[in-house]
Amino acid sequence: MLEIRGLKKSFGSLEVLRGIDLTVNKGDVVAILGSSGSGKTTLLRCLNFLEASDEGTMVFDGETFQMAQMRKKDVARLRAKTAFVFQDYNLFLNKTALQNVTEGLIVARRMPKDQAVELGRRMLAKVGLSDREGHYPSQLSGGQQQRVAIARALATDPEIIYFDEPTSALDPELTGEVLSVMRNLAEEGRTMLVVTHEMGFARHVSNRVVFMAEGDVVESGASQDVFDHPQQERTRAFLRNIYQAGVPAD
Amino acid sequence: MISERLMEIILDSFWQILLPGLAVTIPLTAVSFFFAMIIAVITAMVQFAKIPVLRHIARFYIWVARGTPLLVQLFVVFYGLPDLGIILEPIPAAVIVFSLNEGAYCAETVRASLEAVPAGQMEAGRCVGMSYLQVMGRIVLPQAMRIAFPSLSNSLIAMVKDTSLASNITVTEMFMETQRIASRYTEFLPLYIEVGLIYLLFCTVLTKVQHVVEKRLSTYGGKGG
Numbered sequence: 001m002l003e004i005r006g007l008k009k010s011f012g013s014l015e016v017l018r019g020i021d022l023t024v025n026k027g028d029v030v031a032i033l034g035s036s037g038s039g040k041t042t043l044l045r046c047l048n049f050l051e052a053s054d055e056g057t058m059v060f061d062g063e064t065f066q067m068a069q070m071r072k073k074d075v076a077r078l079r080a081k082t083a084f085v086f087q088d089y090n091l092f093l094n095k096t097a098l099q100n101v102t103e104g105l106i107v108a109r110r111m112p113k114d115q116a117v118e119l120g121r122r123m124l125a126k127v128g129l130s131d132r133e134g135h136y137p138s139q140l141s142g143g144q145q146q147r148v149a150i151a152r153a154l155a156t157d158p159e160i161i162y163f164d165e166p167t168s169a170l171d172p173e174l175t176g177e178v179l180s181v182m183r184n185l186a187e188e189g190r191t192m193l194v195v196t197h198e199m200g201f202a203r204h205v206s207n208r209v210v211f212m213a214e215g216d217v218v219e220s221g222a223s224q225d226v227f228d229h230p231q232q233e234r235t236r237a238f239l240r241n242i243y244q245a246g247v248p249a250d
Numbered sequence: 251m252i253s254e255r256l257m258e259i260i261l262d263s264f265w266q267i268l269l270p271g272l273a274v275t276i277p278l279t280a281v282s283f284f285f286a287m288i289i290a291v292i293t294a295m296v297q298f299a300k301i302p303v304l305r306h307i308a309r310f311y312i313w314v315a316r317g318t319p320l321l322v323q324l325f326v327v328f329y330g331l332p333d334l335g336i337i338l339e340p341i342p343a344a345v346i347v348f349s350l351n352e353g354a355y356c357a358e359t360v361r362a363s364l365e366a367v368p369a370g371q372m373e374a375g376r377c378v379g380m381s382y383l384q385v386m387g388r389i390v391l392p393q394a395m396r397i398a399f400p401s402l403s404n405s406l407i408a409m410v411k412d413t414s415l416a417s418n419i420t421v422t423e424m425f426m427e428t429q430r431i432a433s434r435y436t437e438f439l440p441l442y443i444e445v446g447l448i449y450l451l452f453c454t455v456l457t458k459v460q461h462v463v464e465k466r467l468s469t470y471g472g473k474g475g
Contacts, residue, residue: 048377050373050376050377076379076381079376079377079379080379082377083377083378084373084374084377086370086373086374088370090368090370090371090373090374091374092371092374092375092389093368093371093393093470094389094392094393094396094468094470095389095470103375103378103380103388103389104375104378104379104380107380107384107388108378108379108380108381108384109379135471136470136471137470137471138470138471139471149374152378156378156379
């Protein structure tokens with residue numbers, strides 16, 4: 001469904017992505033792992049054109065795009081098929097929870113308002129926040145804000161959802177509620193590409209893992225294989241460090 | 251200490267001064283500020299969006315408008331432009347100068363406020379499929395204007411007083427009227443204090459309004475909302 005070939009991106013003289021290849025099939029939940037600075041977030045931002053890529057090819061639904069020379073029209077078309085969940089939620093601060101979900105539907109997709117509101121309520125119910133629809137982001141906890149952000153992402157029924165460290169800004173106790181929503185989506189068969197530090201999620205919820213280091217994909221494969229039989233020394237070192245730091249893998 | 255005659259002059263002149271205040275000073279301020287806001291938002295957005303050429307024109311305009319005295323600007327437009335065949339009535343000339351002058355200051359306020367809105371707001375808007383202008387108009391600008399409100403109120407209050415400079419280009423506003431009355435009666439101190447107090451009254455009302463509006467303005471569930 002989504003195929004990336006040779007994606008490169010530099011910030012000045014700093015090469016952040018050195019030619020990434022990545023394939024995501026329909027229904028895949030792919031976890032992207034790696035230490036800070038390995039380029040995970042930049043990769044995700046390039047995929048949604050929040051950052052301009054220097055080089056690379058994207059095949060989306062059989063259509064091929066040169067990522068360095070995207071036309072505005074194509075960017076808009078591709079964004080309409082995808083959704084993005086940010087690390088720091090980025091809910092519209094001047095809109096209520098419900099409005100956050102309906103805004104894109106009404107303004108960008110010209111959905112009639114009552115229809116959008118009905119869909120918005122359904123999405124909020126799905127993330128367990130029906131009783132918070134009139135609340136502004138500042139009146140919600142971090143976990144609730146992120147769940148609203150997920151509801152907003154779901155509302156457009158995207159073919160793929162990108163998650164950029166969706167739980168990294170959350171207290172451990174709030175992380176659980178967001179992960180359980182994501183687990184439900186995975187079980188529904190949603191296609192998801194998740195940059196995460198949650199090893200439990202990567203191991204048990206995602207079916208594929210991509211391990212990145214210094215702007216390269218070092219290793220990728222089925223979750224169980226990568227966790228149980230890492231082939232590359234760098235993957236082994238990364239997993240060893242994580243376990244020593246006391247983060248449980250399951 | 252205040253003689254009966256003086257008391258009479260002060261009371262009589264109160265209405266004579268207040269009338270051009272209500273009929274000229276306030277409308278002049280309101281209309282000029284309205285245009286100033288339009289200029290400010292456009293100038294700020296042009297810079298914020300880094301539109302080539304236009305942003306340099308915007309910078310140049312702000313540089314000139316803020317860097318030269320308001321009084322000089324009034325003279326250039328009203329007494330200077332006729333040399334080029336451009337003859338303006340006093341009030342239109344005043345509106346043009348006040349709008350352009352105030353617009354430059356407010357543009358900086360609005361630009362700083364746009365920059366104070368987290369960049370993620372725009373990114374999130376783009377990701378749900380809205381165009382740049384849609385996100386700007388519905389998400390970023392409303393938040394920026396909320397941030398800018400106290401500073402813009404400040405500018406408005408300053409402008410009420412600055413309109414007294416229009417007396418120099420023959421606009422019969424409050425101060426011009428006071429000057430006339432003062433020289434007619436040759437009573438200067440009480441009448442200039444009186445007009446000062448009327449300006450103070452106007453600004454006090456505006457300050458109160460600002461506070462009430464600020465409290466009522468949605469802070470989107472945050473403090474004071």
